[in-house]
Structures are given as C-alpha cells and as structure tokens.
Amino acid sequence: xxxxxxxxxxxxxxxxxxxxxxxxxxxxxxxxxxxxxxxxxxxxxxxxxxxxxxxxxxxxxxxxxxxxxxxxxxxxxxxxxxxxxxxxxxxxxxxxxxxxxxxxxxxxxxxxxxxxxxxxxxxxxxxxxxxxxxxxxxxxxxxxxxxxxxxxxxxxxxxxxxxxxxxxxxxxxxxxxxxxxxxxxxxxxxxxxxxxxxxxxxxxxxxxxxxxxxxxxxxxxxxxxxxxxxxxxxxxxxxxxxxxxxxxxxxxxxxxxxxxxxxxxxxxxxxxxxxxxxxxxxxxxxxxxxxxxxxxxxxxxxxxxxxxxxxxxxxxxxxxxxxxxxxxxxxxxxxxxxxxxxxxxxxxxxxxxxxxxxxxxxxxxxxxxxxxxxxxxxxxxxxxxxxxxxxxxxxxxxxxxxxxxxxxxxxxxx
Numbered sequence: 001x002x003x004x005x006x007x008x009x010x011x012x013x014x015x016x017x018x019x020x021x022x023x024x025x026x027x028x029x030x031x032x033x034x035x036x037x038x039x040x041x042x043x044x045x046x047x048x049x050x051x052x053x054x055x056x057x058x059x060x061x062x063x064x065x066x067x068x069x070x071x072x073x074x075x076x077x078x079x080x081x082x083x084x085x086x087x088x089x090x091x092x093x094x095x096x097x098x099x100x101x102x103x104x105x106x107x108x109x110x111x112x113x114x115x116x117x118x119x120x121x122x123x124x125x126x127x128x129x130x131x132x133x134x135x136x137x138x139x140x141x142x143x144x145x146x147x148x149x150x151x152x153x154x155x156x157x158x159x160x161x162x163x164x165x166x167x168x169x170x171x172x173x174x175x176x177x178x179x180x181x182x183x184x185x186x187x188x189x190x191x192x193x194x195x196x197x198x199x200x201x202x203x204x205x206x207x208x209x210x211x212x213x214x215x216x217x218x219x220x221x222x223x224x225x226x227x228x229x230x231x232x233x234x235x236x237x238x239x240x241x242x243x244x245x246x247x248x249x250x251x252x253x254x255x256x257x258x259x260x261x262x263x264x265x266x267x268x269x270x271x272x273x274x275x276x277x278x279x280x281x282x283x284x285x286x287x288x289x290x291x292x293x294x295x296x297x298x299x300x301x302x303x304x305x306x307x308x309x310x311x312x313x314x315x316x317x318x319x320x321x322x323x324x325x326x327x328x329x330x331x332x333x334x335x336x337x338x339x340x341x342x343x344x345x346x347x348x349x350x351x352x353x354x355x356x357x358x359x360x361x362x363x364x365x366x367x368x369x370x371x372x373x374x375x376x377x378x379x380x381x382x383x384x385x386x387x388x389x390x391x392x393x394x395x396x397x398x399x400x401x402x403x404x405x406x407x408x409x410x411x412x413x414x
Contacts (some may be wrong), residue, residue: 004029006062009037009053027069029057043076049202052083077324086255104188105146107141112186113179123271124248128175128219132407135160135172137301145183157200166201173199209349213296214335221333228332229325233288233294234323236308242286242366242394244347246273247340248319253307260287267366272292278366281387351389360385 002008004023012021014035022028026042039054039062052072054065070083073376110132126129138146139156153176160169176194181190210218218241221227222234229237240250249267257266265280272278282290291309297303306316322340330337345364351361 004062004066008057009062011056012037025069025073027037027066029156037388040106041069041072041082043073043082045076045079045081049369050081050083052086054146058287061214070316080106086264086404096215102320104145104183105141106143106145107137109145109179109183109188110137110141113182117182123252123273124319126318130318130320131172133176134146134296135178146189146191148180150195151196153197155194157197160362168198173197198412203356206340208336208345210335210338210342210346214338215346215400216403219333221399226329226333227325228329229322230311232293232308232311233317233322235293236317237326237343238342239273239289241343242283242289242392243280244393245280245366246344247322251319251322253316254304254305255307258282258290258307263287272366274366275397276366279381279383279386281383283390284310285394285397351393354392354396356389360389364389 002021004027009029012029012031015035016033017189018030018032018087020030022042024304028040028042030038030040037057038052039060041054042049042051043279047316054060054068054072057065060068062192074400075085085194103186108233114129114132118128120410135156138154153173156176157169157173160166160172164371175195177192180189180192180194184192203219204274218227218237224237225231225234227234227237236247236250238247243250245265245267249271253267254266254272257268261265263282263286267278267280269275269277286331288302293307297309302309304314306314308317309315310317310321319340326338326340339372348361348365351364352358356364360382364386
C-alpha cells in the first residue's frame with residue numbers, strides 16, 4: 001500500500017467507476033468518475049465493518065485527514081463509534097442552527113448588521129440605521145428573518161415607490177440585500193430573499209449642474225430664511241457650496257478639525273471616502289460661516305465638539321436631513337430638483353470652466369487618482385493649488401450671487 005503524499009493524491013486518475021486507494025490501517029481515499037477525491041476511514045466495531053468519510057480533498061488537506069483518522073482510530077480502541085458520533089455532532093450543529101434561525105427576528109438581524117458590520121465599516125452607518133428604523137422594522141421587525149420572502153421584498157418596494165419615492169426604494173433594496181447577505185455570511189440564514197429582485201426604478205449617471213440664476217436664488221434663500229430648514233442646516237448647505245466637500249464630511253465636521261486662523265479644515269482619513277487625509281482651504285466666506293455657527297452655539301449655551309449640531313440633541317446633523325431640506329425647498333424657490341452632491345458637481349464644473357486643470361479639480365474634490373503614480377508615488381499635498389482654486393471659485397460665486405463683475409462686488413463673506 002502506498003504512503004500518501006499530495007503529489008500521489010493529485011495524480012490519482014478518474015476512471016469510469018469509482019475506486020478506492022488505501023494507505024493502511026483503514027485510511028484511504030476514494031476517487032469518483034468526475035475526479036472528486038474523498039478521504040475515508042474503515043474500521044471494525046462489534047463485529048461489523050463500518051466506514052466514515054473524513055472530508056473532500058483538497059478542501060480537507062492530507063495532514064488534517066490523517067489527524068482525523070488517527071482520532072477516529074483512537075475512539076474505536078475505546079469501544080466508541082466515531083462515525084455515529086460525527087453524525088450526532090452534525091445533527092446537533094444543524095439543530096442549533098435551526099434554533100438560532102427561529103430566534104433570529106428581522107429586528108435582531110438589523111441590530112447585528114448595524115453594530116457588527118455597518119458601524120465598523122461604513123461612514124454612513126447612521127443613514128442605514130435610520131432607513132431600517134423607518135422603512136423596515138415597523139413592518140417586519142418581529143417576524144423571523146428566515147420567513148421574509150421575495151414577495152415581501154417586492155411589496156415593500158411597491159409601497160415606497162407608490163408614495164413617489166422610487167429612488168428611495170432602490171436604496172432600501174440595496175440595504176436589505178446587504179443585511180440579509182450579512183446574515184448568510186454569519187451562517188444564520190440559508191437564503192437571501194432579495195435574490196432575483198430588480199431595482200424598482202432605473203438610475204442614470206447624474207449631470208445636474210446649477211445655473212447662475214439657480215445659484216442666486218439658492219444663496220438668497222440661505223440668507224433670508226426662505227430655505228425650508230434650520231439655520232444650522234442652511235449653513236451646512238452654504239458651507240458645502242463654498243468647500244465642495246461631500247455632505248457627509250460636512251455634516252460630521254468637528255471643531256478640532258477646523259483652524260480658523262490658518263484657514264484650513266483638516267479632515268482625517270477615517271472620515272474620507274478614499275480613506276486619505278484631506279485639507280480644505282477655508283475662504284473668507286467659509287470662515288464667516290463657521291464663525292456664525294460658533295455664535296449660534298454660544299448663544300444657546302451649547303458648545304459642542306460638532307460644528308453642525310442636530311436640533312434633536314448634542315450629536316451632529318445627518319446628511320439625509322440636509323438632502324430632505326434641499327428636496328422640500330427647491331419647488332418654492334422655482335429651482336429644478338437637485339441633491340447636495342450636485343453642489344459638488346456644480347463647483348467642479350465651474351472650476352473647469354475657469355481654466356482649473358482637471359487633476360487640481362480632483363484634488364479639491366479629494367478624488368482618488370487611479371493611476372500607479374497617483375496611488376503610490378504622488379504624495380504632494382497641492383495645498384497652494386487647492387487654495388488658489390477655491391479662492392477663484394469664491395470670487396466667481398461672488399460675481400454670480402451679486403450680479404456684479406470684479407469692479408463692483410458685494411463680498412459673500414458678509
């Protein structure tokens with residue numbers, strides 16, 4: 001009988017019928033017609049010949065299979081049946097999984113998803129949490145997660161779409177799919193009910209850029225109080241327009257990141273989409289916006305680590321709150337619908353129109369450079385270029401909102 005080695009096992013050919021090759025002492029490998037190979041152990045117990053499978057090769061390595069065989073042989077020497085014990089263990093594991101699935105409600109799955117996946121891995125975990133609490137848990141919270149069907153998913157999406165929120169339905173589908181995938185990865189669910197469910201509404205790459213007239217209307221609304229939001233949220237919209245930052249980066253800004261004297265905003269890597277530290281130049285108008293926020297916090301006796309405080313407590317505002325404020329304000333202002341992200345696109349477009357080089361626009365927006373040079377070698381901060389670009393944008397925005405050219409400008413810092 002041959003002494004098994006990986007080379008020997010790999011070279012065992014498939015034949016028309018399955019066959020066994022033994023090493024000795026009951027240890028062997030069975031080769032199937034399809035080329036599959038499985039380790040086995042044959043033993044005698046109470047006068048009966050028995051056989052147990054030790055695992056498929058190469059998923060179970062030779063060394064591990066031999067160790068399992070030695071363990072089974074030792075159990076036989078003690079008068080135990082290792083094959084029956086393995087069956088009992090598999091039954092126990094299966095029963096435990098079934099019992100766990102029976103206790104896994106959608107509410108608990110959602111909680112685990114937020115705590116164990118979203119919080120450690122997503123900057124926008126609070127948005128996932130809010131969506132689950134608003135759209136999912138009131139309907140499915142007490143139901144067993146394994147009982148949710150594809151029909152349930154489609155009915156939920158239809159309800160959201162019928163209220164005029166088709167894109168929201170797309171986002172909910174994506175979130176629910178991630179949540180159930182999380183459950184599957186943890187071995188708590190066998191299937192994802194979102195499998196095969198299509199997005200309720202097609203989405204296209206957005207190209208929305210605000211016109212000069214729309215920028216004038218928006219700016220005026222942010223200063224006169226006709227923008228339908230709290231002053232803090234209005235200032236967040238203004239600050240995003242001045243800095244071209246992502247709304248999530250704006251909403252989560254901390255005072256420790258702000259250097260009003262030096263006029264820089266230092267966003268740490270953990271808060272950035274590309275996980276890289278980002279420096280944002282603060283123009284005079286951006287500084288004035290931050291000073292107004294300081295004054296609001298002082299007047300209300302609520303100094304905070306956050307720049308933009310939520311009206312509901314000491315935490316920061318949510319990016320979704322800003323988006324909702326924008327959505328409800330555009331119609332009264334006679335502005336076509338836009339999202340906070342479109343303000344970034346507007347700034348980028350205007351910078352390009354003014355002659356700012358594309359890679360500098362990318363640095364202002366903190367876009368990742370996909371080239372090898374950008375990823376591994378170009379570590380230059382481009383602070384001077386970013387400062388120059390944002391100052392140019394402040395000047396251009398000044399001209400737009402005042403309706404004046406450079407010789408007759410009313411400073412937007414006021």
